[in-house]
Amino acid sequence: MSMRETVNLRRLSEVLGLSQTTVSRALNGFPEVNEKTRARVVEAAQRLNYRPSASAASLATGKACAIGHVVPLAEHMMINPHFSDFLAGAGEVYAQFGYEMLLRVVAQAEEADVYRDFASRSRVDGVVVHGPLTNDPRIPLLKSLGLPFVVHGRSDDGTGDYSWLDVNNRRAFCRATGFLADLGHRRIALINGLEAMNFASRRRQGYESVLADRGLEQDPSLIFSEDMVEPYGHRVARQLFSSPRPPTAILVSSVLPAMGVVRALAELGIRPGADVSIIAFDDCLSFLQPASDGKARDVPFLTAMRSSIREAGRRVAEMLLEQIAAPDGGRRHELWEAELVIGETTARCPVEQTPLPAAAKS
Amino acid sequence: MSMRETVNLRRLSEVLGLSQTTVSRALNGFPEVNEKTRARVVEAAQRLNYRPSASAASLATGKACAIGHVVPLAEHMMINPHFSDFLAGAGEVYAQFGYEMLLRVVAQAEEADVYRDFASRSRVDGVVVHGPLTNDPRIPLLKSLGLPFVVHGRSDDGTGDYSWLDVNNRRAFCRATGFLADLGHRRIALINGLEAMNFASRRRQGYESVLADRGLEQDPSLIFSEDMVEPYGHRVARQLFSSPRPPTAILVSSVLPAMGVVRALAELGIRPGADVSIIAFDDCLSFLQPASDGKARDVPFLTAMRSSIREAGRRVAEMLLEQIAAPDGGRRHELWEAELVIGETTARCPVEQTPLPAAAKS
């Protein structure tokens, strides 16, 4: 049996000897339909494999039943693992509620055009804003377009008049820095993300405020701000440990550069934990999770501030769908705290513990 | 100026004092339109920010201008970096040709339903099949649905009657195994992907055929087959090097488990290259690429069989769009060879070179 001919509402209603209206109502769960009729209709629809055409339904209802995500395609960059885990979470929710996830991979400069296109062509019912900058121009643009949106992160536009979900990045980096300071570390490096991004500048604020509070030296040569890829961490770590005064601890904004740091340390014969403490922000990226075989988890390798970005994706998607369902429901804001999880890469500062020459670090 | 009211074809034609027909033709580049008229129309459309409604256009033309991708959501799994880099490549092409990329994140068991939904609701004009199994049931299903598709990989269904793009995985693993054997390695482990997947079983074939050809021992305890995540490589490497007869070389099916292997070796004090040779299949995942700062690249760390999965995504997307444009154009097949790139993780087998006790490997 070839299923190639698509059966539409008219065909189905003809087969049933009913009007299109009744069939439509029966399938869409209207209460006034006779239950016997409904049963007949549902059965026939199933048998003939009828489903309403997406574009016809959209046209008639004005709802696209789709959410847009724009993937910025910077230079030689990339749909990175943070991004894709977020999408995985959001996508689960969309699928569950019958929404389509629509992805546009375009150069960053064209992002505004995409939103205009989404709006004027009624392609989507809403969008998620990724990687907000401080005073991000996308926010006023989306407002003016009347396109519902939720921001993953915050933009600090002064008004706060938009829905967002964010991790408390400042607090997370405060706690991590404080934790290292408590262990006796005095020279703490920060391998941060791009500080044009709001989350990264917040992280730096957290780090710097603790250094200031505790009267620790603030050395600009210990601070880095780039795209969070593995080779970045590798390069910076090699640079740091070839300098005359290397740090005794490092804060890293993502496990990706943290892996690079660990790789560099291995090459240099420096032991994470024993010789240098490392704390990374851990988004629970899926490819780093051990297969859950029911066994209890070991002590994690990396000490980390942890918050699942995939869970964030789920929640942001839910918030957006709620907002679309109830446009006048007001803005929603959620601020999540990251866990501080102790692994094997942090220990008391060896320099302080034994005020003798530290382990060879060339 | 609020742009919230969407201007449609009727409004635009009223403003211009023309019929909808003429306006539509002018905008869609029909040749019979007076050039002066066309100029007027284009100008007005731009000024009023008119764009045809996506669903209305779809309904009228029967084209969805969208391509579907199904992201399998296994257990605690994941939209992994291989997948997302492929999507990034494909997405570039779609955006370029005015196609939408549509993602469905669903449990593996529901994938067939998604295709049925796509087809019966005319949601998409085609789909990409990811991670084909041998005799993959999705292929006959998609054929029966009349939904155009291209397979990333091959399914070996006997007929080959479908379009695909694949890397020559067998040859790549032949070459890599041969290269290690040439370096004097006799005990070579294989940390493979899930061999239910066609690509993984081909890789194993390549590996085994070279062992057989060269009369090397085939030890089943050196072969592993799991999901290609980082902790997998870590766990297996620890297991291998706590065994009485560890391998002197390891083939790894992805850089993700390879990173885990390297991490385990670091913990054990075993040096990649010098003590154990490692070759990984490198899909050129973006988060592992150094920022291209114009400088010449260093010697890569990992010796690898290399083929850009993102480039594959681009090409698969092109093939699919071509097939949609010319449905009778026949099947297209492309088999890509992976490069063998020498890095720092391969060297002559130390055991053979010095037939003395190898470096401590406990």
Added chain:
DNA sequence: TTGTAGGCGTTATCAA
């Protein structure tokens, strides 16, 4: 409880 008729915003056919 069911049916009729009109509209959603395009594109496409035919006539002028």
Added chain:
DNA sequence: TTGATAACGCCTACAA
């Protein structure tokens, strides 16, 4: 070169 007019397939007042 332009314009009526009819699809496209669904939803939804309004009427029966």
